[in-house]
Amino acid sequence: xxxxxxxxxxxxxxxxxxxxxxxCGGGDASAPTPPAAPTFNVNETVSTSTATVGDRVTWxxxxxxxxxxxxxxxxxxxxxxxxxxxxxxxxxxxxxCGPAVSTLTCTIPAGLAAAGTAxxxxxxxxxxxxxxxxxxxxxxxxxxSCSSAADCSTSTTVNAAAVVTVAAGVDHAAVSTGxxxxxxITATNTGGPSTSAITLTDTLPANGIGSVTVxxxxxxxxxxxGNTLTCTIPxxxxxxxxxxxxxxxTTATAVGSLxxxxxxxxxxxxxxxxxxxxxxTVAAVLVPxxxxxxxxNKTTGFIGDTINWTLTxxxxxxxxxxxxITLTDTLPSSGIGSVTVxxxxxTCNPVSGQTLTCTIPxxxxxxxxxxxxxxxxxxxxxGSLxxxxxxxxxxxxxxxxxxxxxxTIASAPTQIANSCGVMxxxxxLNSTFGGTSGSMVALTSLGTTSxxxxxxxxxxxxxxxTGDSAVLESWLTPGTPAxxxxxxxxxxxxxxxxxxxxxxxxxxxxxxxxxxxxxxDLPITSGTATSAGGNIQVSxxxxxxxxxxxxxxxxxxxxxxxxxxxxxxxxxxDYSTNGTTWQNIVTTSSSRATCTTPAAGVCDxxxxxxxxxxxxxxxxxxxxNTGGTMVIQKIMIKP
Numbered sequence: 001x002x003x004x005x006x007x008x009x010x011x012x013x014x015x016x017x018x019x020x021x022x023x024c025g026g027g028d029a030s031a032p033t034p035p036a037a038p039t040f041n042v043n044e045t046v047s048t049s050t051a052t053v054g055d056r057v058t059w060x061x062x063x064x065x066x067x068x069x070x071x072x073x074x075x076x077x078x079x080x081x082x083x084x085x086x087x088x089x090x091x092x093x094x095x096x097c098g099p100a101v102s103t104l105t106c107t108i109p110a111g112l113a114a115a116g117t118a119x120x121x122x123x124x125x126x127x128x129x130x131x132x133x134x135x136x137x138x139x140x141x142x143x144x145s146c147s148s149a150a151d152c153s154t155s156t157t158v159n160a161a162a163v164v165t166v167a168a169g170v171d172h173a174a175v176s177t178g179x180x181x182x183x184x185i186t187a188t189n190t191g192g193p194s195t196s197a198i199t200l201t202d203t204l205p206a207n208g209i210g211s212v213t214v215x216x217x218x219x220x221x222x223x224x225x226g227n228t229l230t231c232t233i234p235x236x237x238x239x240x241x242x243x244x245x246x247x248x249x250t251t252a253t254a255v256g257s258l259x260x261x262x263x264x265x266x267x268x269x270x271x272x273x274x275x276x277x278x279x280x281t282v283a284a285v286l287v288p289x290x291x292x293x294x295x296x297n298k299t300t301g302f303i304g305d306t307i308n309w310t311l312t313x314x315x316x317x318x319x320x321x322x323x324x325i326t327l328t329d330t331l332p333s334s335g336i337g338s339v340t341v342x343x344x345x346x347t348c349n350p351v352s353g354q355t356l357t358c359t360i361p362x363x364x365x366x367x368x369x370x371x372x373x374x375x376x377x378x379x380x381x382x383g384s385l386x387x388x389x390x391x392x393x394x395x396x397x398x399x400x401x402x403x404x405x406x407x408t409i410a411s412a413p414t415q416i417a418n419s420c421g422v423m424x425x426x427x428x429l430n431s432t433f434g435g436t437s438g439s440m441v442a443l444t445s446l447g448t449t450s451x452x453x454x455x456x457x458x459x460x461x462x463x464x465x466t467g468d469s470a471v472l473e474s475w476l477t478p479g480t481p482a483x484x485x486x487x488x489x490x491x492x493x494x495x496x497x498x499x500x501x502x503x504x505x506x507x508x509x510x511x512x513x514x515x516x517x518x519x520x521d522l523p524i525t526s527g528t529a530t531s532a533g534g535n536i537q538v539s540x541x542x543x544x545x546x547x548x549x550x551x552x553x554x555x556x557x558x559x560x561x562x563x564x565x566x567x568x569x570x571x572x573x574d575y576s577t578n579g580t581t582w583q584n585i586v587t588t589s590s591s592r593a594t595c596t597t598p599a600a601g602v603c604d605x606x607x608x609x610x611x612x613x614x615x616x617x618x619x620x621x622x623x624x625n626t627g628g629t630m631v632i633q634k635i636m637i638k639p
Contacts, residue, residue: 085124218244286319345371
């Protein structure tokens with residue numbers, strides 16, 4: 001032990017001697033001071049305190065010889081390398097380093113000059129979110145511990161990469177012109193916070209839209225250029241479902257398709273092209289257009305005529321009517337009889353005073369949907385019958401004239417001058433007789449009367465003074481009682497205003513004395529009669545004179561009759577509007593062997609008037625056969 005102490009003393013004595021001498025005031029003051037030992041100062045820095053997965057991070061370790069002499073021994077730097085890195089690289093200056101695994105060991109050789117440095121740089125790419133912690137531990141000759149932990153350690157926070165997905169939406173897939181269209185562009189970040197700006201380029205429809213408003217949230221937008229809108233989302237879009245939105249509003253101005261497409265720039269993407277494109281179909285506005293018109297079956301007539309007013313509402317628009325429509329019809333205050341109302345596609349209240357109110361319900365179909373009201377009455381006095389309809393909200397008249405009708409009623413039609421007999425009134429034909437529309441009934445109970453007419457002819461008029469009265473058929477609505485006084489399909493006795501005038505064959509002419517027969521049960525020379533009742537016998541033609549029967553009528557729109565005869569079946573049907581000039585309607589061959597519609601030897605001649613005759617008219621049936629008598633069993637007159 002003593003030997004060890006002596007050895008240690010001998011080793012330390014040279015170094016302690018100057019100190020001891022100085023303390024005692026002795027020694028050689030001019031002797032040189034030995035150089036100070038080298039001292040290392042170590043510092044570690046990192047390129048960033050925050051990073052995103054995928055970023056490259058660089059660490060720098062610098063060892064500085066702060067002593068006054070060069071190092072006389074090696075020093076070691078032990079660096080802890082973060083694990084969440086790939087692609088590590090190491091570069092050293094003034095030192096040599098081993099492989100970088102979890103630690104990096106670098107050696108600084110002896111001889112590092114005073115104030116000299118040795119530098120170690122290593123870097124890697126982050127591959128996971130978290131914290132990258134690194135520190136350095138110096139050791140060896142001249143190496144001192146770090147003056148503070150901060151000098152020899154670093155920390156970097158690694159965030160997940162931003163995942164920004166862009167989508168486009170629209171509030172209406174279909175809209176009508178004039179409707180609003182609002183597009184919404186949304187950028188959603190499901191990753192870490194964004195670190196760079198993201199550009200969104202939105203291509204608007206080139207036409208078919210009105211002015212555009214843009215409302216960005218979490219973004220900024222430039223003014224629209226042409227049909228392009230450019231917006232920018234700044235860095236820092238929040239992580240975990242952070243969003244930025246842009247709302248674009250406009251109005252559809254034309255029929256067609258509005259296509260809007262957004263294209264994200266770097267740092268964002270669309271899940272698919274479909275999610276960044278919207279299409280809105282624009283259709284024409286479904287608008288109803290209901291117009292009302294008033295019509296009347298005749299503009300002139302006579303007392304006793306049937307007057308039919310028809311009110312018609314037509315929707316020519318593109319949409320069904322959206323609310324009920326009221327029609328207020330003002331009837332004539334006088335000059336008409338009782339009124340019947342038949343609505344179709346509408347409902348009507350009872351007539352109050354001279355006012356009829358009808359309602360067309362909601363939903364009158366577009367593109368030609370109609371509703372109508374038929375108002376029927378009978379003219380009871382001469383004068384003007386004015387009828388006016390006023391549509392309520394939701395309909396209109398194209399003009400006031402289209403919603404007003406006027407019918408001038410005269411006391412009676414003016415009979416053709418010098419015509420035989422007395423004119424059969426339309427009122428009698430339409431309202432007195434029974435029967436169904438288009439049908440013919442038997443001429444039963446015919447009687448004979450001979451009265452001097454205005455042209456000295458013989459004719460049947462009114463109730464016969466001898467024999468039975470005459471019956472004719474009118475043209476009525478099927479199954480409708482005539483004037484409420486006769487059942488459908490019945491026959492009614494003629495009144496004093498009805499007549500038939502006739503001429504015998506031979507040399508007689510219209511107006512000459514006649515012996516034409518009107519009997520109750522005239523035998524038929526051929527064929528089978530369909531009625532055992534009365535009929536009219538028209539004599540055969542002798543020379544150029546045929547037997548005929550004539551009807552004096554206020555007007556004529558159709559005529560039918562049925563007859564049987566022996567031999568051929570020829571006849572002529574003529575009319576005159578002045579009593580002098582005759583117009584032919586039908587002339588068959590005088591030797592015609594068959595009828596138009598033969599049945600058991602009976603001829604049915606129907607619908608013989610091609611167009612209506614709306615003035616007083618004489619209608620004449622002439623037997624043009626020379627070998628047989630025409631027996632008329634049924635007759636039908638439509639004024």
